[in-house]
Amino acid sequence: MSEQALTVESGVHHTGEARLPTRWGEYRIHGFEDGAGAEHVALVMGEPDGAAAPLVRVHSECLTGDALFSQRCDCGPQLEAAMQRIGEAGEGIIVYLRQEGRGIGLLNKIRAYGVQDREGADTVEANEALGFAPDARDYGVAAAMLAHLGIQRLRLLTNNPQKVAGLEAAGVQVVERLSLRAGRNPHNHAYLETKAAKFGHWFED
């Protein structure tokens, strides 16, 4: 199958793939470009079979948390925990979406952090103060990437009910939801409480 020829309805193109050894085992990394020109990746371990509903993490980019060790959020530890779970299973997928700051972008997220620091706003109020929706993400690109990889049924690692609903609305069947709690600390305690209170995140035991 020609890689260039692959175009899914949403305008998502598969652009190439390569091996990616990680601390948690060997993945293949697949590159995708969406209709707006944004670049996304999927990390695939093993040979996940759509019929068997593999373990999948759909992770939204957080440069500060994923790469810069920020403790304002739980993103980095969640990504590590997901990669560890998939490594233990020997099979699964990380869909890494370049939807920084819940879709408002890195620089606007930093502005929103500033509003939180200066005005005591929570994560939702800060987005709204800047004229953004609380969560501007869209899961259609993730669904198209998964479809390219042959996956329409999956077990999803998330605490976020809107992520489950967004993927299902985009045609993905979430047969099981697995919680992914990691990285709670004194700096992100209030942020996680806001996610539970305002976005309905499941942090129950």
Ligand SMILES: Nc1nc2c(ncn2[C@@H]2O[C@H](COP(=O)(O)OP(=O)(O)OP(=O)(O)O)[C@@H](O)[C@H]2O)c(=O)[nH]1
């Ligand atoms: N705008 C904004 N974005 C934030 C803030 N804190 C974290 N983020 C972003 O929120 C997103 C978190 O995404 P995910 O890791 O998918 O987490 P989630 O939506 O809470 O859901 P799960 O982790 O799946 O339970 C990332 O894009 C972060 O950059 C904030 O205060 N403001």
Ligand SMILES: [Zn+2]
């Ligand atoms: Zn984060």
